[in-house]
Amino acid sequence: MLKFTSDQMSTLFSAISAMKTLYVPVEKGGEVTFGVWSETEKVRLDALKTVKSAKDLFFPQAETMMGFKMEGKNIEIQVPEEKMDEFVVFGVRACDAKSFEVLDNVFLAEPVDTYYALRRKSGIVICAACTRPEESCFCNVFGIDATAPAGDIVTWTVDGTLYWEAKTEKGEAFTAQLSEYLAEATAEEEAAVAAQNEAVKAIIAKLPYANLKVDGFTGDRMMEYFNSPKWAELYQACLGCGTCTFVCPTCQCYDIRDYDTGHGIQRYRCWDSCMYSEFTKMAGGQPRLTQLERFRQRFMHKLLYYPMNNNGLFSCVGCGRCVNKCPISMNIAKVIKALGDE
């Protein structure tokens, strides 16, 4: 284990940003979200949950996929660059780090989504182990260890000192570039990190949602859950606003649209939501007629459909963003609880 030798994080950040674009949690208009670091930004490493998850850096809320030059009867397809500058994202929590695995299974499956693939290849993920979990957290329910995130590099902060460990080849190569700022941690220091991790895990085990049970969500029971009478109560207050899908690090649905710039067509994609009725509407009808079906789709997908296709991996990482943000206080934790009662 290494440690950062200065107590000034800005020293580290300016060293990184001298090499690559660096994203950190910054405060803007009262909300914390990942933004490009600079001396003048208000960095908020203490903020546990950014409003938008780190997903935004790999699968942006909106991105141009291609352009079309239209001249008379002629169409010319403008394919985007095959290259991208490497970038670093610092401060990714264990839940968001796990969400990359969930998204990888979708976007990197054949046929590969090259937009996502290029960003994944270019991004160096530096995680921050959690020290102060919140009441809305329940990553442990999905087997995620908040103190051992899956990044290229993992950092732990104990008594104001930043400890550092590279976990992948990419992480090691980048660590080597920062060697002048890093030194070996002592055995006592490593013990202090381990002790803090245990203390944090003990806190998590006592959080309100820590004891949710998800092992009952197995593919063979798909139709049983689908037909559960509980959905009729659960969906009632849902406004179909889609907030839960936009803040969710694992939600992957998108729309593809064209935009006329005045000198050509840009085809872009943007996040979409299964909570919207437009999502599945067709000339011949609407397969998900009411909000009940749409609400059910979101949770069935996270707890059953996705795991059925991905060796039991759930498409929820227990980040608790939907717990904090839903205007009617509905969320996946309540759904798990209600369905589990049967």
Next chain:
Amino acid sequence: MMSEITREDMHIPKIGIVREIIQETPDVKTFRINAPDGSPLFDHMPGQCAMISVPGVGEGMFSIPSSPTNREYMEFSIKMCGCLTSWLHSMEPGQMVTVRGPLGNHFPVENEFIGKDILVIGGGIGIAPVRSVVKYMLDHRQDYGRIDVVYGARSKEDLVYYEEMSKEWPKVPNTYVHLTIDREQEGWDGPVGFVPNYVKELNFPTDKTVIMCGPPIMIKFTLAGLMELGFQKEQVYTTMELRMKCGIGKCGRCNIGSKYVCKDGPVFRFDELDELPNEY
């Protein structure tokens, strides 16, 4: 430092040129499309689809009704129903569109269908996906047993591929075409009535493999009729239609249960559909 990938991405289409447009019915046109240099756009198997787009207007999923053995052009039979399809209907030969594919799975013409008697049932524009299978089987005629095609539309004018089906297909040995229209009409001396009833009347032996595509109401009643005749759901194939955007199992739109219709479909057997939530 820069990272690099090869931009081979199924979201990115190819340029296609519309070479010929055939008015099939008052609201269906068949478009013959190939690459600018005259070569085929890509290979496909019967039942697979492609996304056709006019940039700035929209992109839509369409079955490929031509046979994979046709190397001259790929056909699409498109019903006018909205923004993109109206635009396509106003096009003239020589114009460009974008095409990406092949998308989805296909009918098991190379294995399960081999040596079987095949019953094809179509209604309206639902004949498009199954026409590719029929053409493929006619091109490999010795591999299959007896072929029956039952096809119905509102009127004689609404029968897509009428010339081909009434004149060419019946000339092929052991191949039978049964056309029906909903109501009596001058100049029509063939059978009259809805597809589900006609299928029951024809009273086919139950050892056939069935391929059925058409409006949901036709599918529902024809399937019930086949069950009454003694067919099993395992024998009956269909294609599904849901709203689609990516066509490659990523955008989430066509999800039913653990399946994505664009990637795991559009071809399903009815016993497979029974295991999925009824959201289609």
